[in-house]
Each structure stands twice: as structure tokens, then as C-alpha cells.
Amino acid sequence: MIELDAAVEVGIAAFCAGQESPGDDAVWESLTGAGVEPWLAERLLYFLPMAYTRRLLPDVRYxxxxxxxxGRLSLADEPVFAAALARAQRADRGEIERIAFRSAEFNAINSLLNDGSNLADLVLGDPALAEDLEPVRPGDGGVPSPRAAFEDLLRGHGVPLGGETAVGATLFVHPAPRGLVMTQVDFAVSHPALAAPWLVESVAGHGPTWREAIGRAVSTFTQGALHPIVEGLLNPGAAPDQVQRERYEHPDGPFELVLGAQLTMFTDRPVPSAGPLLDRLLVELRARPLTRKVHGLRVFTAHNDGRAQSTEVLLDSEPWPAGEAVVAHHPAPLPDGRVAVRLFGLLVPQRSP
Incomplete structure (x- = not known):
């Protein structure tokens, strides 16, 4: 059974695009134009408003x-409807109004209430479609699930899922220029050895289709953060050649820094190692108490013509102001042009010699 978490988010974004609520044709074009297969686009178009109406007006008997x-279709047999209904339970007011208000069921309920009926007494019949739904096709319908991809990557490294290890991946849709889609994926891990309840690494991806945009986000995560998470936390020894290790002395005890590959963006030119910047950050980190747990460290910098445009330093998935100050005063990786650098690593407690 396919994961539909990302597909539902893509559908919600299509309904909520623009200042005014788009019509069905615009939603359809938005979905299929970005690679959503017709069978899935059709179900998102029909089932999201139905699900959101049930979230808005739960007292009606539907x-x-x-x-x-x-012939008659059972909604219980439609996984897209089930996924839409689950997602609707955590929808905000803006989403609910954009999506539920366009439902034929909502309009029917509104008409009955205007005629003097009581909400709790309403019993709706089956909604009717003028045409049959497209048959469900094999595969993900053009919207791969980042969570399923993450779980597959972990299984490929021998990481058992369930029990004390919990993982997830949440997709967020961002506005993009015409002809492109842009997504952010928050990959998350929970494990008793972590200093924080969840370790979250957020990456972006873009492309003309959702398959390409999500694929790029998964690829960036795989190159930079997956192997430190596996090696430093979930299954040490499963990917030893994919990380760098170094001992790190801290006042609260020694750690091993398990570091992923340095990623560079926006340029094809060679970019110097961020090792000197990382060394300065580790020196600064000695002033901050650390528990004897696994800590995550992520660094992102973006420069244009030598000027900082964006800096982000996260410690245990939270902003670390002292680290950001170090980055802000560090020279740009290149003196001109656009360039971004990304580092991700884990600090794993070590026994004193």
C-alpha cells in the first residue's frame, strides 16, 4: 500500500494557492501539470473537500x-479519502475554510440549515459523481512519500524500525515560480540516546514535478545527514566509509564527532573545506554545557559576492545563537558569486580513556 502523506499535502497546497480560492479546473491543472497522475489528482479533487467538511461539521451523519x-463505491476502500480525513484532523482554520466550503456536501448542509433543520439531525445520502473515477494505478501517483523513502534508506542500512526508534518525514509546500514546484522536507528521528526528543534535519528540493522536487530533497538528505545518523546513532558500523570521525574534547567529557559530507550549492566552482569554520564552532561549543547524550549539529551558510545572505546553526535542532555569531564573522567560502555550504554531524559521547 502506498504512502499518501505527501500527496495529500500537495493537494492541500493546490486548493490553497493564491489569494482567491481556485476553481476545480485550476486545481486539476496545478496537480497534473506538476506530474500528479490523473487517478490521484481526481481523488484529491473530490475527497479532500469531503474530508474537510467532516472535520468542520462532525455532528452530521454522513x-x-x-x-x-x-456503481456505488465504499469510502472505506479509498485510501486517498482515509489519508485526507486523517490530515483534516490537524488542519488550521484557513485550510478548512478554503477546502470544506467548496464541497457539495457542505453546500447541501448549508441549504438544509437555512431551511430550519438542526445540524445534529442531518443525515446525508451518498454524493454522486457524473463520471466514474479513474482506476487506481500501481505506484505513487507521481508524488513519492519522503517518509517511505527515509524508511527504505534506513532498512537498507540494517536499521530496525519500531521499538525505541521512531522516524518520520513531513513535506511542506512553498510558493515557486511558474513551471516549478518547491518543497521542504523535515526528516525526523526519535531515539532514547538523543539529547532532544527529536532530531530534525530540514532540506529543500525543487523541480518541474513533485517527483523531481521530492527526489532532490531526499538526495540532499542522503548525501549530508543520513550516514551520520546511521553511524552515530542507529546502527554504528553500517556506513563507516561515508562519514568522518574525530575525537572532540569537551568540559563535560569527550565526544566523537561523526560528520557527513560537506555539501555545496549554487556553484560549480571548487569550494574550500569548511573545516576551519567547524573548528571555531567546536571551540565555541566548549562554553555550552552538553549532556552525555547524542547531540546534533547542523550548519548552513549562503553568500552572494562575499556577503552573507543566510546563516543557520542548529544544535539539537534548535537555533544556537553563539554558533550563528561565529558563522557571521567567518569569511565567505568564495569571494564572488553565489555559494552555500551545508554540514551535518552528531556528537556521540565517548568513554574517558
Whole structure:
């Protein structure tokens, strides 16, 4: 069974695009134009408003089926409807109003209430479609699930899922120029050895289709953060050649820094190692108490013509102001042009010799 978490987020973004609520044709074009297969786009178009109406007006007794020219369909057998209904339970007010208000069921309920009916007394019949739904096709419908990809990557490194290890990946849709889609994926891990309840690494991806945008986000995460997480936390020894290790002396005890590959963006030119910057950060980190748990450290810098445009230093997935001050005063990786650098590593407690 395919994961539909990302597909539902993409559908919500299509409904909520622009200042005014888009029509069905615009939603359809937004979805299929970015590579969502018709069978999935069609179900998102129909089932999201139905799910959000149930979230908005839960006291109404709704039908459990859908009438089509080819016969009655059970909503319980439609995984897209189930995923939409689950997501609707944590929708904000803006989403609810954009999506539920366009539902034929919402309009029917509104008409009945205007005629004097009570909400709790309403019983709706099966909604009817003028045409049969497209048959469900094999595969992900053009919207791969980052969570499923993350779980597959971990299984490929021998990491058992379940028990004390919990993982997730949440997709967020961002506005993008016409012809492109842009996403952010928050990859998250929970484990008793971590200093924080969750370690979260957020990466972006863009492209003409959702498959390409999500694929780029997964690829960036795989290159930079996956192997430190596996080697430093979940299954040491599963990817030893994919990380760098060095001992780090801290007042609260020694750690081993398990570091992923340095990633560079926005340039094809050679970029110097960020090792000197990392060394300065580790010196600064000695002034901050650290528990004898696994700590995550992430550094991102973006420069244009030698000037900092964005700096972010996260310790245990939270901003670290002292680290950001170090980065702000460090020279740009290149004196001109655009360049961004990304580092991710884990500090793993070591026994004193």
C-alpha cells in the first residue's frame, strides 16, 4: 500500500494557492501539470473537500459511499479519502475554510440549515459523481512519500524500525515560480540516546514535478545527514566509509564527532573545506554545557559576492545563537558569486580513556 502523506499535502497546497480560492479546473491543472497522475489528482479533487467538511461539521451523519455511473463505491476502500480525513484532523482554520466550503456536501448542509433543520439531525445520502473515477494505478501517483523513502534508506542500512526508534518525514509546500514546484522536507528521528526528543534535519528540493522536487530533497538528505545518523546513532558500523570521525574534547567529557559530507550549492566552482569554520564552532561549543547524550549539529551558510545572505546553526535542532555569531564573522567560502555550504554531524559521547 502506498504512502499518501505527501500527496495529500500537495493537494492541500493546490486548493490553497493564491489569494482567491481556485476553481476545480485550476486545481486539476496545478496537480497534473506538476506530474500528479490523473487517478490521484481526481481523488484529491473530490475527497479532500469531503474530508474537510467532516472535520468542520462532525455532528452530521454522513454517507459512507459514493455513487458513480459504474456503481456505488465504499469510502472505506479509498485510501486517498482515509489519508485526507486523517490530515483534516490537524488542519488550521484557513485550510478548512478554503477546502470544506467548496464541497457539495457542505453546500447541501448549508441549504438544509437555512431551511430550519438542526445540524445534529442531518443525515446525508451518498454524493454522486457524473463520471466514474479513474482506476487506481500501481505506484505513487507521481508524488513519492519522503517518509517511505527515509524508511527504505534506513532498512537498507540494517536499521530496525519500531521499538525505541521512531522516524518520520513531513513535506511542506512553498510558493515557486511558474513551471516549478518547491518543497521542504523535515526528516525526523526519535531515539532514547538523543539529547532532544527529536532530531530534525530540514532540506529543500525543487523541480518541474513533485517527483523531481521530492527526489532532490531526499538526495540532499542522503548525501549530508543520513550516514551520520546511521553511524552515530542507529546502527554504528553500517556506513563507516561515508562519514568522518574525530575525537572532540569537551568540559563535560569527550565526544566523537561523526560528520557527513560537506555539501555545496549554487556553484560549480571548487569550494574550500569548511573545516576551519567547524573548528571555531567546536571551540565555541566548549562554553555550552552538553549532556552525555547524542547531540546534533547542523550548519548552513549562503553568500552572494562575499556577503552573507543566510546563516543557520542548529544544535539539537534548535537555533544556537553563539554558533550563528561565529558563522557571521567567518569569511565567505568564495569571494564572488553565489555559494552555500551545508554540514551535518552528531556528537556521540565517548568513554574517558
Amino acid at each position: 454517507a459512507e459511499g459514493l455513487e458513480t455511473p459504474g
